[in-house]
Amino acid sequence: MEDSLRLVIAGGLTIVSMTSSEPTPQDGAQPRRRDARQNRERLIVEARTLIAQNGVDASLEEIARRADVGVATLYRNFPTRDDLVRALYDIALAELATVRDEIAAAPTAWAGIELYMERVAEWLVADPALPHILKRMEVIDPGSGKGTEFQAVIAGLVARAKKDGALRADVDAVDLAVLVTMVGSLGTHGGGHTGQWRRQLAIVLDGLRLPATDRPRLPGRPLAAREFQAAVHGVTRRAKRAASGRAAGSGA
Amino acid sequence: MEDSLRLVIAGGLTIVSMTSSEPTPQDGAQPRRRDARQNRERLIVEARTLIAQNGVDASLEEIARRADVGVATLYRNFPTRDDLVRALYDIALAELATVRDEIAAAPTAWAGIELYMERVAEWLVADPALPHILKRMEVIDPGSGKGTEFQAVIAGLVARAKKDGALRADVDAVDLAVLVTMVGSLGTHGGGHTGQWRRQLAIVLDGLRLPATDRPRLPGRPLAAREFQAAVHGVTRRAKRAASGRAAGSGA
DNA sequence: GGCGACGTGGAGGATTCCCTCCGACTCGTC
DNA sequence: GACGAGTCGGAGGGAATCCTCCACGTCGCC
Structure with missing residues (x-):
C-alpha cells in the first residue's frame, strides 16, 4: 500500500485514497480474465446487498447463489469472509476519498465543517x-x-471556525464525528425516505452554529407518522426467513 | 390485553403500560412452578444479552445453553423465536411506561419535550x-x-412549545421522534462511554430551542479519538466467532 | 412422606452453512 | 481451429442449528 493515503475521520473511519485511478492492483484482488472480473463484480454487488439485509454473517452460499456463480468462485476471490468485508470496505472508502478535496476548497471554515458533516453523513446513509x-x-x-491526517484537518477546521465565531466553543472534532455518525445512522434504519436525514443534520448544525440565531430553513418536509414508522424499522421487501408467516397471529 | 394501555411514540414505538404490577398474566406467559419461572427469567436475560451481541438471529440453542436449561424449555416458554422477541419487547416497553407521567408533570411544554427526548433516548441507549x-x-x-395516543400527547406538547416561543416553528412531532431515534442509536454502537449521548442530545436540543441564544453548557466532556473509535464500533469483549484470528495479517 | 401433575433435558432427523477438492469448461493466444 | 493456463461449478464431509418427542426428575399439595 505504498501509493495509498491513509486518512481518518476522527479516529474511527479510515480512508484510503488511491493516487492512481486503478482499483487496488495489489493484493491479488484483480483477476486477469474478463469473466473472472465480472464474477468478482457481481459477487461484490450481491455481498453488499445481502450484508445490508442480514449483517456481516450473511450466508456466503447465498451470496454466490445470487451472483450466479459457484461457491468456489467466491472462495477463490475472497478466501475468508473477512477478505470480502475488507474489499467492500476499500470500495466504500474510495468513494469517500473526494471529500477531503471538497473540504479543502471550502471558502470558510464553517462551510468546510458543513461540507464534512454533509458528505460523510451522505456516505454513511x-x-x-x-x-x-x-x-x-x-x-x-x-x-x-x-x-490521524484527516482528523487533523478537521481539528484545524474546528479551531478556525471557533476563531471565526462560527462554531460554538464547547465542542471539538470528535463531537462532530459522533454527530455525523449519529446522523448517518438514519440510513441504517431503512433508506426509504431519501434526504430526510438532511433535516436532522440541519437541526444539528443549528445546534453548533454561531451566531445561534442565524438559521436557514430546514430542507425537505417532516415525515408523516406512517412514513417514520416505515423508515426507522427497515421494512425490507422480503422477510428474513421464509417461514415467518405463522405463529401468534392475532395475539397482543 | 384488556388492562393494557397502548401508546405510541410518533407511530414507531408502542408502549404497553400495565395497570397492575404483575407481569402479563395472560398469554400463557406465567408458569406456575417456581423453578419454571426462574428458568423463564434466565432465558430472557440470556436472550437479551445474546441478541444484543448477535442480532435477532442469535442461536436459540446457545441461549438455552447459557441459561442452563434444555432447548425444550426454551421452546416451551417461547414456541417461536418471534414469541421470544415479543416478550423482550413487552418488558422493554413496560420500563418505558413511566415516561408518560413524567412528561405530563413537566412544568412547561419545552421541559416536557426535553424530558421526552431524554427519557426515550436513555431508554434506547x-x-x-x-x-x-x-x-x-x-x-x-x-x-x-x-x-396514536402518545403521539397525540407529543404533538400537543409541540404545539404548546411553539406557541410559547420555546420551540422552532418548522419542526413537528415526527421530527422529534426521528431525532430521538438518531440519538438513541449512539447506544447501538457500543455502550462504552455512558452518557456521551447526552452531549449530542444537548446539541440537538439547542438546534430546536428558541430563543436560539439560550444555550446551557454541554454536559460531560468530548470523547478522545480513541474512545470514539471504541464506542462507535461496538467493541465487545468476545469476537463473534472463535476462529477470527488468522487471515490477512499485515496487509492493508 | 408420598403421589400426581407439571416441568425438564437431551437425543435425533432434517436443514443449512462452511469450506475443500477435482473434473469440466472457457478465455485468450498462436 | 486448437491448445493450455486460468477459471468455473458443484459434490461432499463436518459442524451448527432448528424443532419435536418422550422418558425422567422435581415441585407442591395432601
Whole structure:
C-alpha cells in the first residue's frame, strides 16, 4: 500500500485514497480474465446487498447463489469472509476519498465543517451495509485508525471556525464525528425516505452554529407518522426467513 | 390485553403500560412452578444479552445453553423465536411506561419535550438489544403502531412549545421522534462511554430551542479519538466467532 | 412422606452453512 | 481451429442449528 493515503475521520473511519485511478492492483484482488472480473463484480454487488439485509454473517452460499456463480468462485476471490468485508470496505472508502478535496476548497471554515458533516453523513446513509462493514472492520483490523491526517484537518477546521465565531466553543472534532455518525445512522434504519436525514443534520448544525440565531430553513418536509414508522424499522421487501408467516397471529 | 394501555411514540414505538404490577398474566406467559419461572427469567436475560451481541438471529440453542436449561424449555416458554422477541419487547416497553407521567408533570411544554427526548433516548441507549428487537417487531407485528395516543400527547406538547416561543416553528412531532431515534442509536454502537449521548442530545436540543441564544453548557466532556473509535464500533469483549484470528495479517 | 401433575433435558432427523477438492469448461493466444 | 493456463461449478464431509418427542426428575399439595 505504498501509493495509498491513509486518512481518518476522527479516529474511527479510515480512508484510503488511491493516487492512481486503478482499483487496488495489489493484493491479488484483480483477476486477469474478463469473466473472472465480472464474477468478482457481481459477487461484490450481491455481498453488499445481502450484508445490508442480514449483517456481516450473511450466508456466503447465498451470496454466490445470487451472483450466479459457484461457491468456489467466491472462495477463490475472497478466501475468508473477512477478505470480502475488507474489499467492500476499500470500495466504500474510495468513494469517500473526494471529500477531503471538497473540504479543502471550502471558502470558510464553517462551510468546510458543513461540507464534512454533509458528505460523510451522505456516505454513511448511501450504503446500508456500511455500518455492518465498519463494525466488523474494527474487529478485524483494530489498528487501522492510526493515521490521524484527516482528523487533523478537521481539528484545524474546528479551531478556525471557533476563531471565526462560527462554531460554538464547547465542542471539538470528535463531537462532530459522533454527530455525523449519529446522523448517518438514519440510513441504517431503512433508506426509504431519501434526504430526510438532511433535516436532522440541519437541526444539528443549528445546534453548533454561531451566531445561534442565524438559521436557514430546514430542507425537505417532516415525515408523516406512517412514513417514520416505515423508515426507522427497515421494512425490507422480503422477510428474513421464509417461514415467518405463522405463529401468534392475532395475539397482543 | 384488556388492562393494557397502548401508546405510541410518533407511530414507531408502542408502549404497553400495565395497570397492575404483575407481569402479563395472560398469554400463557406465567408458569406456575417456581423453578419454571426462574428458568423463564434466565432465558430472557440470556436472550437479551445474546441478541444484543448477535442480532435477532442469535442461536436459540446457545441461549438455552447459557441459561442452563434444555432447548425444550426454551421452546416451551417461547414456541417461536418471534414469541421470544415479543416478550423482550413487552418488558422493554413496560420500563418505558413511566415516561408518560413524567412528561405530563413537566412544568412547561419545552421541559416536557426535553424530558421526552431524554427519557426515550436513555431508554434506547440502555438496552443494546432494543434496536434489533424493534426492527424485528415491525416485521412481526406491523399494525401495532396504530394507537396514536402518545403521539397525540407529543404533538400537543409541540404545539404548546411553539406557541410559547420555546420551540422552532418548522419542526413537528415526527421530527422529534426521528431525532430521538438518531440519538438513541449512539447506544447501538457500543455502550462504552455512558452518557456521551447526552452531549449530542444537548446539541440537538439547542438546534430546536428558541430563543436560539439560550444555550446551557454541554454536559460531560468530548470523547478522545480513541474512545470514539471504541464506542462507535461496538467493541465487545468476545469476537463473534472463535476462529477470527488468522487471515490477512499485515496487509492493508 | 408420598403421589400426581407439571416441568425438564437431551437425543435425533432434517436443514443449512462452511469450506475443500477435482473434473469440466472457457478465455485468450498462436 | 486448437491448445493450455486460468477459471468455473458443484459434490461432499463436518459442524451448527432448528424443532419435536418422550422418558425422567422435581415441585407442591395432601
